[in-house]
Amino acid sequence: MYNREKQIIVSLITSILILGLYSLYVFNKYIEGNPDILNDFKFWGKAFLILIPVSVIAQIIIHIVFAIVNKITTNEDIPTISDERDKLIELRAIRISHWLFLCGFLLSMGSQAIGMLPGVMFITLISSGFVASFASEIARIYYYRKGF
């Protein structure tokens, strides 16, 4: 397996872990005793604003750790350049992820149009963001392996 594929898998596992652990933390601390908070816009605003930096910092730390571990175990450097094929794969993956997120966004707006609670909209938005990111990483692995 090439370093680029390993990087993608690490990124995939990291995203699952971050969202899983963060959701668990938020659920235990805020939602468990007070489910009505799900319809509070202030709560969702804070939840989103905290998730973004936490996610970025955790991704950076995990990638640094991965680069060090990879260097020690395989004596190979992580590629620092991004060539034309990498960029093309990135673009294709982003296209898939944008379409999926757009579908999620429309679903979340649809939930409001039919009078569902605001919590449904935010949960749909977070879920679609996660699914889009997940699908984008899977697509990248697929294109790296299969070619195009």
Add this chain to the structure above:
Amino acid sequence: MSKCLIRNNIRKLRFNANEMTQQELADKTGVTRQTIVAIENGKYSPTLELAFRISLVFNCPLDEVFSYVPEEDSGTAYFKAN
């Protein structure tokens, strides 16, 4: 419209260039080794610019490195060419 295939002789040219490694070719052309592997295996068709850079490394014309074979002719034309 038939699917087009781009074939290449990079493996042979690397061998003739004193067994140049994929990593060396990648370094000289400014791409990753994975891209060179993908091109050699026919999984990726490089841009014209990269194709020229590869041919410059081997110091030979572009059509000695890459050849264009439409799929419908690939069975016969490829063997005729080689």
